[in-house]
Amino acid sequence: MCDMTAELSERVRAAADSGSALRIHGGNTKAFLGLAVRGEALSVHDHDGVLHYEPSELVITARAGTPLSEIERLLAAEGQMLAFEPPHFGPTATLGGTLAAGLSGPRRPYAGAARDFMLGCRLLNGRGEDLHFGGEVMKNVAGYDLSRLQIGAFGTLGVILEASLKVLPRPEVEQTLVQERGDREAIELMNTWAGKPLPLSGACYDGDHLYVRLSGAETAVKAAANKLGGEPHARAESFWQRLREQELSFFKHKAPLWRCAVAPASPPLALDDAQLVDWGGGLRWLASRQPAERIRRLAAGAGGHATLYRNGDEDTPRFHPLDPALLALHQRLKQALDPQGILNPGRMYPEF
Structure with a gap:
């Protein structure tokens, strides 16, 4: 374990005093997300170690630089998991980078997003002050929940x-079923099944096949499988992992990759480009060279927003433009926590 808090705090204070930008990173596996930050590197990669884990409490506390794989191995040994997958x-992925990027996998619509499992955090603000928010128990919060805002x-x-x-x-058993479906039919089925008492933990459509993962007690999974039908997937665990890590053939397209979060029941986006549906219809991956404004x-017409994930033009904004009221709120938060604007400036939006 390595406690680098004092060293990191001093680096942030010095940057604030000089008005110098800092580029924060852990394992650098998420560096492609957002716009490049021009500033001095501030690495938290070596600020690592699990600080507290008691399986009976279903809570783990770890430093930001702790490898994500180490945390998952520790949990798996106790039959537990990070449910947001x-x-x-x-x-080299780290816990801090994963949380800062807000990433959740295929289980997200059924188990919850990363922020739903955040109980508390310790952080340095833009003044280098060591702050604590939340704790190790679930509780109601009045005002801003600053741990989840991270x-x-x-x-x-x-x-x-x-x-x-x-x-x-971890669920007692899991089974993945595969069915040949059209795109509209697949989206309709995913939404219909989501409204029923089924042990769903994943639903994805790749343009030809609908994949449905069931997780839970053996009797419940078996009953649901009989009801839904389809062929059992022989390499289900590998499929969901490759989907999560963007290793499926779909993600090998050279065109810009767009992540479109939309209302789950929305019809397929009206484009001829390759699309992949995840999150039971709520997440549409799109490989397209269409203008950003059109996408x-x-x-937005499907009730959501679009993020340019990979392979885009350097001048294209990565994140969906904010309306003026929301932008003003973001700017006030930035001013309160980072008054000198030194922490990853411009990573998300030029305004902060």
């Missing part, structure tokens, strides 16, 4: 030092 995108903030609101997460038991207009 985070992608790694590389062997999820998906890409380091613009603080340097995550430690995080406490709720974990869940974002279609995503």
Whole structure:
């Protein structure tokens, strides 16, 4: 274990005093997300170690630089897991980077997103002050829940030092069924099944086949499988892992990759480009060279937003433009936590 809090705090204070930008990173596996930050590197990779884990409490607390794989191995040995199924995108993935990027995998619509499992955190603000928010128990919060605000903030609101997460038991059994379906039919079925008492933990459509994962007690999974039908997937665990890590053939397209979060029941996006549906219809991956404005207009029309994930033009904004009121709120938060604007400036939006 390595406690680098004092050293990191001093680096942030010095940067604030000089007005110098800091580029925060852990294992650098998420560096492709968002725009490049021009600043001095501030690595939390060596600020690692599990601080507290008691399986009976279903809570784990670890430093931000702790490898994600180490946490998952520790939990698996006790029959537990990070229920939001985070992608790694590389062997050096860390807990802090995963939380800062707000990443959740195929289980997200059925178990919850990363922020739903965040109990508390310790962080450095833009003044280098060591702050603690939340704890190791679930509780109601009045005002801003600053620990959960760090999820998906890409380091613009603080340097995550430690995080406490709720974990869940691994399911007794899992089974994945495969069916040949058309795109509209697949989306309709995923939404219909989501409204029924079924042990769903994944639903994906790749353009030809609908994949449905069932997780839970053996009797419940067996009954649901008989009801839904389809062929058992022989390599189900590998499929969901490759989907999570963007290793399926779909993700090998050279065209810009768009992540469109939309209303789950929305019809397929009106484009001829390759699409892959995850999250039971709520997440549409799109490989397209269409203008960003058109893609974002279609995503907004489907009740959501579009993020340019990979392979895009350097001048294209990565994140969906914010309306003025929401932008003003983000700017006030940034000003409160990072008044000198030194923490990952411009990673998400030029305004902060």
